[in-house]
Amino acid sequence: MEPEQPGRDTEQEPLHEEAHLPGPSLYPIGFAIGIVVLLVGLVIDPLLISSIGAAIAIVFGFLWAREATREMRAEQVVVEPERRELPGAGEPAAEEPGFAPPPVEPTKVTRSVFLEGSTIGLGALIGGLITVPVAGFAVLPSFLDQKQHKVDMGPLETFALNQWYISTFTVDPAEGEVSRRTAFIRNNGFVADPQTKQQVPSFTIISNHCVHLGCPVQANGPTAQILNMKILHEQTANGKLTLDPVVPAGYGCPCHGGQYDPEGNRIAGPPVRALDRYSYEINHGRLVLLSTYSVSHVVGTGAQAKIYKYKDYGPGQHVDGPEAWFYPIPPPHH
Amino acid sequence: MATFRRKPSKGELRRQRAEEIVMFPLDWLEERSGLIGGVKYFLFRNVPSDINWMQTLGSAALTAFIVQAVTGVILAMYYTPSAATDPHTGQPVAWESIVNISDNVFMGWLVRGMHRWGASVFIILMFLHMGRVFLFGAYKYPRELNWIVGVLILLMGMLEGFTGYLLPWDQTAYWATVVGINLNGTAPILGPWLAQFLRGGQEISGETLTRFYSLHMLVIPGAIIALITLHLYLVVRLGVTSPPWSKDAAGGDPEEAEPERLRPGLTRPVPRGAGASAMQAEPGGRQ
Numbered sequence: 001m002e003p004e005q006p007g008r009d010t011e012q013e014p015l016h017e018e019a020h021l022p023g024p025s026l027y028p029i030g031f032a033i034g035i036v037v038l039l040v041g042l043v044i045d046p047l048l049i050s051s052i053g054a055a056i057a058i059v060f061g062f063l064w065a066r067e068a069t070r071e072m073r074a075e076q077v078v079v080e081p082e083r084r085e086l087p088g089a090g091e092p093a094a095e096e097p098g099f100a101p102p103p104v105e106p107t108k109v110t111r112s113v114f115l116e117g118s119t120i121g122l123g124a125l126i127g128g129l130i131t132v133p134v135a136g137f138a139v140l141p142s143f144l145d146q147k148q149h150k151v152d153m154g155p156l157e158t159f160a161l162n163q164w165y166i167s168t169f170t171v172d173p174a175e176g177e178v179s180r181r182t183a184f185i186r187n188n189g190f191v192a193d194p195q196t197k198q199q200v201p202s203f204t205i206i207s208n209h210c211v212h213l214g215c216p217v218q219a220n221g222p223t224a225q226i227l228n229m230k231i232l233h234e235q236t237a238n239g240k241l242t243l244d245p246v247v248p249a250g251y252g253c254p255c256h257g258g259q260y261d262p263e264g265n266r267i268a269g270p271p272v273r274a275l276d277r278y279s280y281e282i283n284h285g286r287l288v289l290l291s292t293y294s295v296s297h298v299v300g301t302g303a304q305a306k307i308y309k310y311k312d313y314g315p316g317q318h319v320d321g322p323e324a325w326f327y328p329i330p331p332p333h334h
Numbered sequence: 335m336a337t338f339r340r341k342p343s344k345g346e347l348r349r350q351r352a353e354e355i356v357m358f359p360l361d362w363l364e365e366r367s368g369l370i371g372g373v374k375y376f377l378f379r380n381v382p383s384d385i386n387w388m389q390t391l392g393s394a395a396l397t398a399f400i401v402q403a404v405t406g407v408i409l410a411m412y413y414t415p416s417a418a419t420d421p422h423t424g425q426p427v428a429w430e431s432i433v434n435i436s437d438n439v440f441m442g443w444l445v446r447g448m449h450r451w452g453a454s455v456f457i458i459l460m461f462l463h464m465g466r467v468f469l470f471g472a473y474k475y476p477r478e479l480n481w482i483v484g485v486l487i488l489l490m491g492m493l494e495g496f497t498g499y500l501l502p503w504d505q506t507a508y509w510a511t512v513v514g515i516n517l518n519g520t521a522p523i524l525g526p527w528l529a530q531f532l533r534g535g536q537e538i539s540g541e542t543l544t545r546f547y548s549l550h551m552l553v554i555p556g557a558i559i560a561l562i563t564l565h566l567y568l569v570v571r572l573g574v575t576s577p578p579w580s581k582d583a584a585g586g587d588p589e590e591a592e593p594e595r596l597r598p599g600l601t602r603p604v605p606r607g608a609g610a611s612a613m614q615a616e617p618g619g620r621q
Contacts, residue, residue, distance in 0.1 A: 139531060141534070141535075142530050142531045142533065142534050142535055143527075143530060143531075146535060146536055171537075175417075175539055175540065176417065176418060176419045176426075176540075177419055177426065178417050178426075178508075178538065178539055178540060179537065179539065213512070213513045213516040213517060214512045214513060214515075214516040215509060215512065215513065216509075255509075255513065313526070314516060314519040314520075314525075314526050314529055315516040315519065315520075316516055316517070316519060316520035317519065317520060317525075317526060326522035326523065326525075327522070327523070327525070327526060328523065329523075330526050331526050331527045331530040333536060334536070
């Protein structure tokens with residue numbers, strides 16, 4: 001039993017109003033595409049792409065408005081004084097010569113329909129004018145002006161040849177502790193640059209962010225205490241830098257058990273690729289870390305390693321194979 | 335005003351005056367807003383005679399949400415969503431403000447504990463309520479929409495859990511959020527964009543904390559309140575279902591329900607003097 005069903009004795013009064021739906025139109029789709037191009041352009045190239053998007057939106061918006069108002073423009077809207085026919089009141093006035101009112105064509109857009117439409121339209125316009133900047137403010141800053149950080153890691157001599165270090169450093173001193181990162185660094189010594197044939201320093205710098213879901217991987221192997229070596233503490237342009245010597249047999253993640261070899265190749269567990277690496281430059285004899293990049297796998301070791309390098313992807317995202325098709329457009333990075 | 339067959343005693347007069355004093359503001363409000371009638375309509379609805387305690391799980395979940403809202407408002411008076419480091423102690427400001435609430439603010443430990451454990455209670459009660467609705471078949475026509483609204487409330491509750499977990503700004507909070515956001519990041523196509531939006535950039539930072547705080551205490555609670563309002567509206571409109579073992583609901587032709595406007599006690603006043611006995615004489619309306 002449904003005690004609170006709407007009463008069955010109340011009859012629905014048939015609706016006499018008919019909906020005046022506009023005919024199907026493709027212009028709104030073009031307008032929407034223009035807006036999308038405009039917004040995407042704000043991320044990619046505000047000057048060129050956004051202008052194209054704005055132009056598309058304006059053209060289609062104009063065509064759309066013209067189409068929607070075609071009926072209104074085609075007919076002259078004659079403002080007619082409101083009249084009520086009195087029941088049984090005959091039509092004496094029309095019979096008299098000289099008093100016949102001019103014939104008025106019936107119009108579809110009555111005063112009330114026009115007022116209703118303009119109220120809703122104005123409301124939507126005002127709402128849109130408020131929503132667009134607010135939504136942009138909420139969403140776009142995450143994607144615009146991603147800063148490229150340079151991390152000063154101190155002089156090259158600090159890093160003993162072929163020794164791995166667990167290095168912790170602050171990416172952005174203004175940001176504070178939350179920007180503290182860890183990387184595994186090995187000095188591979190000097191190798192010949194294939195183009196210039198000059199001897200240049202080579203480093204292997206592996207990020208400790210697990211490429212499963214971003215937990216911190218640990219080096220599997222003895223660290224300074226067991227190796228009877230000193231942990232190095234330094235002050236650099238980026239603040240406190242710690243270098244803890246280690247002999248890694250590989251890296252392991254404490255969260256879900258992902259395992260990697262010393263070059264960062266995945267050997268077991270849920271990770272989808274090899275560990276990310278930092279690109280670097282040498283500046284006045286000091287090692288400077290730049291952005292990270294993603295790696296599908298590495299063949300060989302040290303300075304001779306062949307690194308299969310990709311743009312920076314997030315943890316859990318494939319960079320090669322059919323699964324990479326799931327991530328066609330990565331968000332803008334520095 | 336009642337008329338007396340005999341001269342009213344002093345006690346009766348006093349009672350009458352007291353009644354008038356109490357009723358005056360209520361009548362004033364009712365005449366101008368209809369709110370008293372509205373509240374009566376909401377609270378004193380007819381329900382099947384064979385409902386049981388399991389049908390109170392929804393109200394229990396609502397109570398848990400109200401507890402979360404009230405304790406949350408109080409916590410917000412003392413909490414600082416800042417990832418900056420306090421120069422005096424070297425600790426993050428957000429984490430210090432949590433420690434302050436727990437250790438120094440009077441009864442702060444209690445309010446924070448209520449909010450922390452109440453969060454789990456809210457989710458558990460929503461699941462139990464959902465199970466009750468499922469097992470009673472109360473999601474069926476015409477209540478499908480209310481099931482959908484309920485699922486949205488559950489989803490919002492879980493988002494509250496996710497965003498609230500970061501706010502203590504300790505190691506657990508940080509790494510749980512790292513993993514949670516990266517899980518979102520593995521969704522096809524838009525996943526990486528969603529993750530970057532949640533982080534407020536490429537990496538978790540102070541902006542992630544303020545963003546989660548805003549979502550946790552403004553955006554999602556607003557959505558939950560709106561959804562609960564819709565949920566309750568549908569409950570009132572569609573009524574409460576009988577349990578599946580209900581004999582009333584199973585037996586014979588359903589009685590013709592009387593239109594609501596004719597039922598006593600809702601919008602039509604109960605006949606004076608008849609009181610509760612009149613309601614009992616005609617359950618669900620006139621026979």
